[in-house]
Amino acid sequence: MRVMLSGNEAIARGAYEYGVEVAMGYPGTPSSEILENVARYREIYSEWSINEKVAMDGVMGAAYAGKRAMFTTKQVGMNVASDSFLYGVYTGANAGVLIVTADDPGMFSSQNEQDNRHYARLAKMPIIEPADSQEAKDFVGLALNLSEQFDEPVILRTVMRIAHSASPVELGERRAPSRADRPAAASEAGRMKRDPHKFVATAVWARGRRPLIEARIATVAEYAETLPENRIEWGDRGLGIITSGVVYHYSREVFPSASFLKLALTWPIPPRLVREFAAGVERVIVIEELDPFIEEQVRLLGIPAAGKSIFPSYGELLPATIERCAIAAGLLPAHPGAVKRSVPPADLPARSPILCPGCPHRSTFYTLNKLKYVVAGDIGCYNLGALPPFDATDTMGAMGASIGVAHGFHAAGLADRSVAVIGDGTFFHSGMAPLLNMVHNNSKGTIVILDNRTTAMTGHQDHPGVAQTLAGAEGGQVNIADLCRAMGVKDVRVVDAFDMEAVQRNLKETVACDGLSVIVMDGPCVFVELERKAPFEVDADLCNGCTLCFRLGCPAIFRADELDARTGRPKAGIDPVLCVSCDMCRQICPRKAIFMPTQAMN
Amino acid sequence: MKSCNFLITGVGGQGTVVASDILAAVGLAAGYDVKKSDVLGLAVRGGAVISHIRWGDVVRSPIVPEGKVDVLLAFEILEALRWLDQLRPEGTILVNRQRIYPVTVSSGLASYPTIEESSAALRKAAQNVYLAPGLEIGQELGNTRVLNVVLLGALSGLTEISPETWVDVIAKRVPPKVVELNVLAFWRGRQALAGSRLAGETMAEDVR
Numbered sequence: 001m002r003v004m005l006s007g008n009e010a011i012a013r014g015a016y017e018y019g020v021e022v023a024m025g026y027p028g029t030p031s032s033e034i035l036e037n038v039a040r041y042r043e044i045y046s047e048w049s050i051n052e053k054v055a056m057d058g059v060m061g062a063a064y065a066g067k068r069a070m071f072t073t074k075q076v077g078m079n080v081a082s083d084s085f086l087y088g089v090y091t092g093a094n095a096g097v098l099i100v101t102a103d104d105p106g107m108f109s110s111q112n113e114q115d116n117r118h119y120a121r122l123a124k125m126p127i128i129e130p131a132d133s134q135e136a137k138d139f140v141g142l143a144l145n146l147s148e149q150f151d152e153p154v155i156l157r158t159v160m161r162i163a164h165s166a167s168p169v170e171l172g173e174r175r176a177p178s179r180a181d182r183p184a185a186a187s188e189a190g191r192m193k194r195d196p197h198k199f200v201a202t203a204v205w206a207r208g209r210r211p212l213i214e215a216r217i218a219t220v221a222e223y224a225e226t227l228p229e230n231r232i233e234w235g236d237r238g239l240g241i242i243t244s245g246v247v248y249h250y251s252r253e254v255f256p257s258a259s260f261l262k263l264a265l266t267w268p269i270p271p272r273l274v275r276e277f278a279a280g281v282e283r284v285i286v287i288e289e290l291d292p293f294i295e296e297q298v299r300l301l302g303i304p305a306a307g308k309s310i311f312p313s314y315g316e317l318l319p320a321t322i323e324r325c326a327i328a329a330g331l332l333p334a335h336p337g338a339v340k341r342s343v344p345p346a347d348l349p350a351r352s353p354i355l356c357p358g359c360p361h362r363s364t365f366y367t368l369n370k371l372k373y374v375v376a377g378d379i380g381c382y383n384l385g386a387l388p389p390f391d392a393t394d395t396m397g398a399m400g401a402s403i404g405v406a407h408g409f410h411a412a413g414l415a416d417r418s419v420a421v422i423g424d425g426t427f428f429h430s431g432m433a434p435l436l437n438m439v440h441n442n443s444k445g446t447i448v449i450l451d452n453r454t455t456a457m458t459g460h461q462d463h464p465g466v467a468q469t470l471a472g473a474e475g476g477q478v479n480i481a482d483l484c485r486a487m488g489v490k491d492v493r494v495v496d497a498f499d500m501e502a503v504q505r506n507l508k509e510t511v512a513c514d515g516l517s518v519i520v521m522d523g524p525c526v527f528v529e530l531e532r533k534a535p536f537e538v539d540a541d542l543c544n545g546c547t548l549c550f551r552l553g554c555p556a557i558f559r560a561d562e563l564d565a566r567t568g569r570p571k572a573g574i575d576p577v578l579c580v581s582c583d584m585c586r587q588i589c590p591r592k593a594i595f596m597p598t599q600a601m602n
Numbered sequence: 603m604k605s606c607n608f609l610i611t612g613v614g615g616q617g618t619v620v621a622s623d624i625l626a627a628v629g630l631a632a633g634y635d636v637k638k639s640d641v642l643g644l645a646v647r648g649g650a651v652i653s654h655i656r657w658g659d660v661v662r663s664p665i666v667p668e669g670k671v672d673v674l675l676a677f678e679i680l681e682a683l684r685w686l687d688q689l690r691p692e693g694t695i696l697v698n699r700q701r702i703y704p705v706t707v708s709s710g711l712a713s714y715p716t717i718e719e720s721s722a723a724l725r726k727a728a729q730n731v732y733l734a735p736g737l738e739i740g741q742e743l744g745n746t747r748v749l750n751v752v753l754l755g756a757l758s759g760l761t762e763i764s765p766e767t768w769v770d771v772i773a774k775r776v777p778p779k780v781v782e783l784n785v786l787a788f789w790r791g792r793q794a795l796a797g798s799r800l801a802g803e804t805m806a807e808d809v810r
Contacts, residue, residue, distance in 0.1 A: 161665070249664075348680060351650040353648055553705060559709055559710040
């Protein structure tokens with residue numbers, strides 16, 4: 001049966017069909033839907049782990065125990081997991097280990113644009129890149145076989161345009177992994193095949209395995225020579241294009257008649273196949289997104305391939321860009337006549353994401369904007385606190401960085417009043433260690449933990465503060481305030497995020513005090529829990545156009561056409577469809593012009 | 603069969619991604635090769651969202667080439683205007699008659715295009731422009747969440763694929779509880795297409 005599947009759905013299907021038994025990861029766009037879809041298969045144990053390193057260690061453990069295992073992450077999560085897959089390369093396992101990274105060229109939802117193919121060379125493990133959903137599914141099986149044949153983890157690398165694109169996929173049945181497929185590490189199901197000299201990567205034993213790792217690179221390259229998924233498609237011999245992943249399809253569209261070497265395994269590349277291809281064409285170019293990863297390997301073979309001298313090394317490499325660059329380089333003729341295209345009206349207003357109506361984070365950023373504190377921010381929906389109208393966040397770099405940065409502010413003797421702001425999921429991911437570090441090193445500051453009881457930005461996944469696991473089971477639930485107290489923070493406060501006065505008072509008190517404080521801003525995400533009451537209204541007779549409520553950046557509050565006769569400023573209005581009556585605007589209105597309709601009747 | 607490039611644009615929360623799933627599955631059911639690509643914003647509501655859907659004999663890239671959109675299905679007027687440069691001159695625009703103000707507009711930092719500007723720009727960009735009352739139909743049916751299927755109903759009238767194929771795909775894709783409602787929404791949308799053509803006139807003032 002052929003069905004439309006996204007790249008992420010196809011990888012989940014591949015995990016099912018190719019006998020993965022344990023899957024762990026951490027949510028992150030564009031990778032999150034992989035595990036969400038794996039969770040639909042009861043045959044596979046799946047979980048959202050607390051962070052990527054914990055997930056990678058769990059996957060190694062499952063593979064030591066003889067189960068095919070898969071780890072999923074977005075590109076930056078590989079940095080967190082790297083400590084663990086680097087030992088995995090030394091130890092190997094008793095079953096296949098698959099690492100799936102979904103990269104984000106174009107930085108649609110990431111803080112950087114790192115090209116994770118470099119991790120293959122750094123760790124010395126193979127990497128394969130699918131070009132569409134069918135390959136995304138098939139390559140799960142290919143990668144697991146490779147992993148078992150060469151006894152090391154294998155990376156399956158996608159990009160946003162694979163993860164969030166869909167194409168037809170032929171579905172197959174689940175094939176229970178046969179133990180006979182694993183000559184290197186046959187392990188009885190459920191029993192650990194013990195081999196400490198291999199699985200304990202202590203210096204003296206790991207040193208012994210070091211030459212094997214180096215020798216294995218050549219063995220994998222040899223295997224890549226005959227891998228059918230690395231294939232030459234001869235066309236016009238004037239131009240030969242080496243490419244991989246979704247860029248293969250873009251390039252075929254832009255150069256319909258050229259010769260192609262389509263690589264599935266992009267590290268290590270097969271030298272003889274590349275030389276055969278280069279010898280068969282007049283000119284070789286490499287078309288790849290981001291870094292010159294294939295190009296450098298090809299040039300090391302002594303082949304004068306051009307790549308980044310023609311195509312950009314950053315941003316999404318879209319078909320139109322490939323075409324423009326190819327025309328500029330003389331690889332394609334210029335268009336005969338410019339096609340007449342419409343132009344959108346000038347100065348269309350932008351439509352940026354914004355905190356939802358009823359979002360509990362709004363009170364914190366409204367108040368921080370007002371108090372002008374220096375804010376070390378973190379990763380989550382609350383990143384929007386950096387944008388107008390809040391303009392509240394001063395730094396943001398990586399998961400959990402806020403608390404370490406706030407500690408650095410203290411160590412440096414920063415004179416400004418400052419706070420760290422971190423979400424509940426991010427606190428569990430990587431905020432606990434830096435908070436403990438502050439406790440131990442007698443650091444001072446205010447740490448605001450926005451507890452909305454979900455991992456909101458990536459689509460509402462569970463975390464240890466939530467009573468339900470990915471598989472739908474009841475999960476152990478940890479209270480963040482209790483956890484902070486147990487870590488030794490003396491001043492821990494839980495504040496109702498919808499109480500504007502309490503939010504401001506507690507921020508002021510903790511920042512003024514000479515110690516370490518944690519404020520848990522308590523309020524559920526509107527997607528988790530929403531008691532929808534009657535929408536609020538504005539009494540136009542009382543509103544004098546002070547515009548204070550506009551500073552809440554609430555999509556439900558709009559600038560009314562009516563101007564205040566005295567001030568000449570626009571009055572406020574509330575959209576009854578969008579308003580969820582969170583009450584924040586009513587609390588801050590100095591004229592008491594915002595009310596719930598029932599109140600008016602009383 | 604004639605290949606077709608669709609672009610679906612709208613605002614996060616309007617149901618555009620489900621619409622793109624259905625449109626892709628309809629193409630597959632009708633025997634096309636199909637690819638699609640969604641650019642999703644954050645999970646928070648209110649950002650601009652866009653989906654490319656391509657039907658053809660062999661589809662390579664999941665992205666519609668620049669300026670090669672045959673049908674622009676916009677769930678919101680501003681999000682139609684934003685992508686006019688992607689249309690072929692002989693292309694078709696189907697717009698939901700709805701305005702959703704970005705916060706930049708509601709807070710007075712920017713202004714939303716006027717009805718006259720919008721009408722003129724749409725008419726200039728494509729030969730065929732339809733303004734579907736999607737939200738109104740949803741309201742009449744008692745559930746504005748069927749907006750996406752109402753608009754697909756209208757879109758179906760622009761294709762040669764039988765309505766039964768559309769209904770079949772929709773019934774499989776929406777939650778079982780609301781199949782009947784969505785099928786009704788599809789037919790109401792399909793009926794509305796004929797009356798929604800924007801010819802020489804400006805779109806009505808009642809656009810919300």
